Amino acid sequence: MAELKVTAIREGTVIDHIPAGKGLKVIEILRLNRPNGGVLLLASNVHSGKLGRKDIVKIEGKFLSEEEVNKIALIAPTATVNIVRDYKVAEKFKVEVPGEITGILRCANPNCVSNHEYTVSKFYVVSREPLKVRCHYCERTMEEEEILGNL
Amino acid sequence: MDWKGRDVISVRDFSKEDIEFVLNVAERLETELNEKGALDYAKGKILATLFFEPSTRTRLSFESAMHRLGGSVIGFSSAASTSVKKGESLADTIKTVEQYSDVIVLRHPMEGAARLAAEVADIPVINAGDGSNQHPTQTLLDLYTIKRAFGRIDGLTIGLLGDLKYGRTVHSLAEALAFYDVELYLISPELLRMPKHIIEELREKGVRIHETTDLEGTIPKLDVLYVTRIQRERFPDEQEYLKVKGSYQVNCAVLKRAREGLRIMHPLPRVDEIHPEVDKTSHALYFRQVFSGVPVRMALLGLTLGVLEGV
Numbered sequence A: 001m002a003e004l005k006v007t008a009i010r011e012g013t014v015i016d017h018i019p020a021g022k023g024l025k026v027i028e029i030l031r032l033n034r035p036n037g038g039v040l041l042l043a044s045n046v047h048s049g050k051l052g053r054k055d056i057v058k059i060e061g062k063f064l065s066e067e068e069v070n071k072i073a074l075i076a077p078t079a080t081v082n083i084v085r086d087y088k089v090a091e092k093f094k095v096e097v098p099g100e101i102t103g104i105l106r107c108a109n110p111n112c113v114s115n116h117e118y119t120v121s122k123f124y125v126v127s128r129e130p131l132k133v134r135c136h137y138c139e140r141t142m143e144e145e146e147i148l149g150n151l
Numbered sequence B: 001m002d003w004k005g006r007d008v009i010s011v012r013d014f015s016k017e018d019i020e021f022v023l024n025v026a027e028r029l030e031t032e033l034n035e036k037g038a039l040d041y042a043k044g045k046i047l048a049t050l051f052f053e054p055s056t057r058t059r060l061s062f063e064s065a066m067h068r069l070g071g072s073v074i075g076f077s078s079a080a081s082t083s084v085k086k087g088e089s090l091a092d093t094i095k096t097v098e099q100y101s102d103v104i105v106l107r108h109p110m111e112g113a114a115r116l117a118a119e120v121a122d123i124p125v126i127n128a129g130d131g132s133n134q135h136p137t138q139t140l141l142d143l144y145t146i147k148r149a150f151g152r153i154d155g156l157t158i159g160l161l162g163d164l165k166y167g168r169t170v171h172s173l174a175e176a177l178a179f180y181d182v183e184l185y186l187i188s189p190e191l192l193r194m195p196k197h198i199i200e201e202l203r204e205k206g207v208r209i210h211e212t213t214d215l216e217g218t219i220p221k222l223d224v225l226y227v228t229r230i231q232r233e234r235f236p237d238e239q240e241y242l243k244v245k246g247s248y249q250v251n252c253a254v255l256k257r258a259r260e261g262l263r264i265m266h267p268l269p270r271v272d273e274i275h276p277e278v279d280k281t282s283h284a285l286y287f288r289q290v291f292s293g294v295p296v297r298m299a300l301l302g303l304t305l306g307v308l309e310g311v
């Protein structure tokens, strides 16, 4: 892939096939918009055979935790994660929206007990396309926009 | 399904078999209660009623049920009189109260409070209303009332009237009715229509649904008319409330077109949706509905306590 060569990283993560326009959001939820020494690259609106247009995020010197991968799945369900070691893709996988989302999302219902008492938030995925989740506590459903606002 | 120790939090947690089982146990308890006057299945057991917001009717119904089962009751009826006022967490209140009791009935203004309480407590928790979310015992007693009046639920044509947008009671009743072969008429002002996602869910489950604003035209088709109150406090805007306030009133004139066997239900309290002249007609089922709360709650208390083996 041409653009990978241009801005190749020695070690780190390349998040590919992000829906066009969601790249910045990925950077935001992974809190990569803070200086940490490594190179961070965002390629936006890149031509893609699969998606038409896509975003790509490259992060030097960082590998993602399972929780971070799950967060990406919620906002960019088409994304693939490439783990790069010594300039080569050592591992590659597609993100997957888990059936249950624990701890990474806040409930959008201000009167939900999970926003007032000590709990670990928990949601069940009701539908993946479009993304819709139901709060384990208040049973309210949240759709994409609310989910993005509460990650 | 083993009921001992089970929590009763949401209609969503129930299968049709669960519902039928509870209704059957309630019926047997009601018969036995009529024969013997008092029962002693829950002798020595203590119910704690924790009402963080007042709901006198629901609390009295649970307390009556526990006394009729031979058990006793402790509890409070407003958060103001407890250490909650001092900032104690719900989880700590629950952990404390379970040291004093065998089953907890919880009413709380926050959605999800009962689910949280159930996770914290080792003893069964029964949800008596969590904010605008669930009130599962109301739904079960509604189904019980219908079943007792008609001998069945399948095959009935049921109208839900009034505030179908904000009404928690009609949402969960409709969801539970989806287990049965019923035809539903949703009668409401345009502004207060049943939320789309609920209608879609019901249609997916095969319920035949009709939406209408016309009560008089619909009433001849119905076996059950379930009336709800239009609650001022649910409206974000007073002007909106004034537009729909008093949209429908069920009175003897409207009922002229009804089937003889039509039965009218209402979760009560009512304001002016049902004229008092209807009370004396054979259509009125709403006071009987209040009574149904006792055997249904007896069944739930007895089952979760695990004391009903003989029934």
Ligand SMILES: [Zn+2]
Pocket (backbone or CB within 6 Å): A107, A108, A109, A112, A113, A114, A135, A136, A137, A138, A139, A140, B112
């Ligand atoms: Zn919630």
